[in-house]
Amino acid sequence: MGAVKSKRMPRAERERQMLDAAVEIIGRHGYTAASMDDIAELAGVSKPLVYLYLNSKDDLFTACIRREAAALTRAVRAAVRPDLPAERQLWDGVQAFFTYTAEHPDGWTVLHLQARTHGPKFAAEADAMRAEMAAFVTRLIASAARESHPACDLPAHEVAGLATALIGSAETLADWANTTDGVTAAHAATTLMNFAWSGLGNLMTGNHWTAPDPA
Template sequence: MAAANSRRVPRAERERQMLDAAVAVFARRGYRAASMDEIAEAAGVSKPLVYLYLNSKDELFSACIRREAAALTAAVRDAVEEGATPERQLWSGLLGFFEHAAVHPDGWTLLYSQARTVGEPFAAEVAVLRAEIVAFVAALIAAACGSRDVEAYAHALVGAAESLAGWAAAAPAPAPTGKELAASLMTFAWSGLSRALPAPDPEAAGGSSAAEG
């Protein structure tokens, strides 16, 4: 009788297992030092199976970048509270960013430490992720500022968020929480950003402070 653990694993689940293992190994060892043998062992599969599913180490690394980039982008977009004040929308987007980075430290390391330093084509894939987040943040600010040019604001805010998340990842325990990081950046940035925004409507309901939970 076949063992219970010999069941056929669906392809999507098997790929997820491989990518989970690869992200962890790449984050810990770096792209060049990581081996396919090590990744296969961490995933609990044979090395030929990893090659069968993902063809090469380069393609595996690219697949990891794309998955982690999509997850980070989705976390930021999903966190933004539609219909909220501009301040609250930026606050919630930053909170989504920092909380995702904290919960997925290997994915953060892969995107912002490993992929950027290995070189092309991997750095270009991360640049696409960054451009998407900058465009999203710029749209949030532009919605509040009307037709003003806000790209510089968006680049500055995203760059500050990346730097702060990197600092937090290397900070000794206990590391600051996502809420603390978002509050710190809003305190730093909002006084300047708010000057570019129109005066608030005194009759608007539901205005909330960025430091609220």
């Protein structure tokens, strides 16, 4: 099955090949169906070498989740320039998120779907990335509120809730965009901003929605 390496390669490069193969196999077939034989063959190494480098299938999966989480977070942060207005920062971050998930559909599936459906240990890895993103978006929303309306004083729990809602919407939209013909990353980003920014604008001007009177 797997081909034994024919030449020496730096450990980091060899490990990258294994993780690339694992992300592709798990992203397309699911964690349960993914076999170490198939991962080794796609990586061009022997199965014992995969175990030598990454210890077990669970450890390999964990390494995939951590790598994909770090790469997505890096892409979003790199796109956001702190010298720009907060609205532009949020837009750039949203675009970067959808661009990355569109360009790395297998990685997104590993991170968002597979990690969350195969036990708490793996879900916790994905949740750590989500918490980091939530903190980042919370700061952007708070900055946007201050810039747009200095007198606006949104409660901290409301800002955090808005950030959580925005991230949840982005994740769902990414799944939809990646499986719907003709929907680009730019389309998905614009849809999310149209959905979110109008509501944020109302909040910042004190125009809060209230529940209708049951009577």
